[in-house]
Amino acid sequence: MASKDDYVFTRDILDNSRLNLMHKHWVKDLGYLIHPRISTKQENLRIADIGTGTAIWLLDTYDELPKSARFDGLDISLEAAPPLNVLPPNITLTKWNVKDPVPEDLLGVFDIIHIRFFIFVLLGEEVPVVVEKFVAMLRGYLQWVDSDNRSVRTERPKPGGQPENVDEVQTNNLDQLMSLLKSQDPRLNPTWVPELPDIFSRGGLVDVETDIHDSPPHLGFLMHECGLIMHELIARKTKNEKMAQEVKRLLPLAVEETRQGAYLTSTKFCVTGRKP
Template identity: 30%
Template sequence: MPTPETSNEDPYMLGRNYYASARLAMLHLLIHAQFGYLLHPSIKLPSAEKTEEQLRIADVGTGTGIWIGELTRERPQAQIDGFDISDEQYPPEKWYGPNVSMSQLDIFKPLPEVLKGKYDVVHLRFFMTVASDDNVQVVVNNLKGMLKPGGYLQWVERDWMSKFPEKAERSDDAHTQITCYHRTFFPKTRWINSLPVLFQQCGLEVLDHVTQTPLPIYRKPWNEDCLIGWAAIGDMIESQEEKNWYKELLAEAAENAKKGWYVDWELVICIAKNAV
């Protein structure tokens, strides 16, 4: 079965144009609305006033940098560095002030020496389309490597795939058929439910592991955010016959969502501390 083509250097399959950036903005706002914080309350940092040693925070897989932009309002004196394998969605750095930098980093490769032991907090979210059961521990190890002793790691994820069967029948609903089709090229994501174990395996102390289903008032925008991402995947399908099949299912899924269909999946937040 043909699958969407992606760059060897950039495994992200949901696009990096302005539609994709708008989708990520909505995604961020939904998470913030659901939880009410940018940094989990178990992350104990000095007060927002300037301290003797500048607080350093990293956002890995920063995308559009919107999380950083919001955090600068809470932590205006902190040095906040954004990293992503692609810089295509970065905003102008001057919009975020002098204490923000954005650069490129492949977190799946060996960690540059300059980043080791540098950060009080490392934040990452939504790697479900790029991290697999086979390589996710590499990511966790690199994130830990970025932390100062006593530094915090915050990982935000969504557990979507586990709510569906491994294979779909043609008689199944459109969401199930599309999700199972995605399994043919998305990485295996059993690791999402094992984040605490993965953290502990590299010596991190797990402080909290939160799972929440989206509140009913946010089901509609979550559905729509998902459908926008799926449309981006559909645009990348090479086979015209397969593309037509996919778009018909996508239209059906959109109609079902309008009628109240939704997936009872979970948002996952795992917080850990580098006790070394």
């Protein structure tokens, strides 16, 4: 039986552009594609990108690593990925759902597994099982990068640099937009990201470290603008017509608040661990 693909976004040209832009913002903000603690100088590395999407992380990593490296992009759907004839020959794309058993030929072969932007894909109870699968695929490091949705907050600018004016910028519609989405689908209100270090350790990884990062205002604002596209995509994809209409009503109002300088931001986690 084919794996069920119930991705909450649209996998179209707008979604692809959103993913590519978000990738650039996140890498600039974090300062790395692969955490500096993970060595990438050795020859013949084999690297997997889980949920590869547009393959943008793989393509940027390809530019930085030795040309002897092999790259595997794995995803439940390859609709967002570039056609194979435009990819370097050492990049391979494979359809695989992380909720399915691991293919035999992918067991114990990867020096680095990278996964990112899965907070709206997995439920909390599914994460430990998925991590165990990644550990089985490893011979090196697992790196998981995601946003802690519990930390989502609205930041307001201080017009003219005057702290007493902070309340002049309204955020009611931004706040309503976030509350609406959280209420509709449990995947849109994830709380498990801060638990990843413990999940890594229980899954058998050692030397687990966590890089916790808050964005400076200028990058936080840019990422927020990019993230607003997600609401439009969810409105298009959802079968809940009432929710779709409310998102469409709130979104232009939230955009106006954004143009006044208000933005939503959250704390980012990069969790790394090594297979003993």
